[in-house]
Every structure is written in structure tokens, then in C-alpha cells.
Amino acid sequence: MLTQAQPATATREFTQRLSATPRGARLARRLARYHLDGWGITYDSELSDTAEAVLAELAANAATHGRVPGRDFEVRLALGADTLRIEVTDTRTELMPPETPEIPDPEGESGRGLVIVAALAGQWGVVARQVGKTVWAHLPLSEAERRIVAAGAVPAAAMPVATRRASR
Numbered sequence: 001m002l003t004q005a006q007p008a009t010a011t012r013e014f015t016q017r018l019s020a021t022p023r024g025a026r027l028a029r030r031l032a033r034y035h036l037d038g039w040g041i042t043y044d045s046e047l048s049d050t051a052e053a054v055l056a057e058l059a060a061n062a063a064t065h066g067r068v069p070g071r072d073f074e075v076r077l078a079l080g081a082d083t084l085r086i087e088v089t090d091t092r093t094e095l096m097p098p099e100t101p102e103i104p105d106p107e108g109e110s111g112r113g114l115v116i117v118a119a120l121a122g123q124w125g126v127v128a129r130q131v132g133k134t135v136w137a138h139l140p141l142s143e144a145e146r147r148i149v150a151a152g153a154v155p156a157a158a159m160p161v162a163t164r165r166a167s168r
Helices: 022-038 046-064 113-120 143-151
Strands: 012-019 072-079 083-090 123-128 133-140
Touching (some): 022 046, 022 072, 022 083, 046 072, 046 083, 046 113, 046 133, 113 123, 113 133
Antiparallel strands (some): 012 072, 083 133
């Protein structure tokens, strides 16, 4: 008797290096939403909104606190069968985020980024690297999102690359 193997759900991945600037952080958010939409996670979905918020905080931290002049930061998204993993890697080794973010002073103007990440992500953490660190967050998929992933939305390799001419 012949048996047919079921294809495993492929992880969809996107990785991009960006300048460690506010502009690079903003571009990271936009690229993430673009790729998630291409993978079947629409712009108006809760997962897309949450991923944008988490990535915005991690990318802003990389551009602000993890910045080393002349070095980029890297964003990686991995959409698996039941989790979206967001990673932001910077090149600053000596500044590690706290294991448990503290709630900042209500009158303070900063310090909320990792508190937001901890509140939105199912899990988050930091991995030290030889040069720099990677801060990651896992966002669990809803049942509907799991079905979209299992159905195999458009693979990343088949997605068109967005181009835009600069206007003068």
C-alpha cells in the first residue's frame, strides 16, 4: 500500500538590513506589513497591527539604543504554522535590554517600548551574539490565521518587489 506524505507547512521568511535611523525603523514597519499581506495576513488584521506595533518598538530601540555609527540593523520575520516570530538584530553588544521591563514614570517621555512588546507578544527575549544582540518576539496566530498559513498563501519568493521612483 502506498502512502502519500502530507507536505509540511513551509515557514515564510523575510530578512532585511536597514540603516539604524528613524527612517530605517519606519521602513521596517512598512516592509513587515507588506510581506505579511503577501502571506495572507491582511493589512487590517489584528496580527498585522500587532506585528507592526511590536516591530516598531524593536526597530526604534535598535535605531536609538543599539545604533553603532556605520552599522545597520537587521529585521527578520518568520511566519510558521502557529507563530509569527519577529527578530531585530543590532550591533551594540554592551547595551542589553532588561529581562523584565519596568513600567516607566507616567510623566516620562520614553521607556515604554519593551513594556509594549511584553504586553503584546506571547513571548519575547534577547539572544546575545558575538557582535550585538537579537531581540525577538513571538506572536501566536489565531485559528483563522493558522488556516490561512496552512492553505499556503502566496509564497514570499513569488511576491513582486515594491519599487518607487523618487520625485524631484
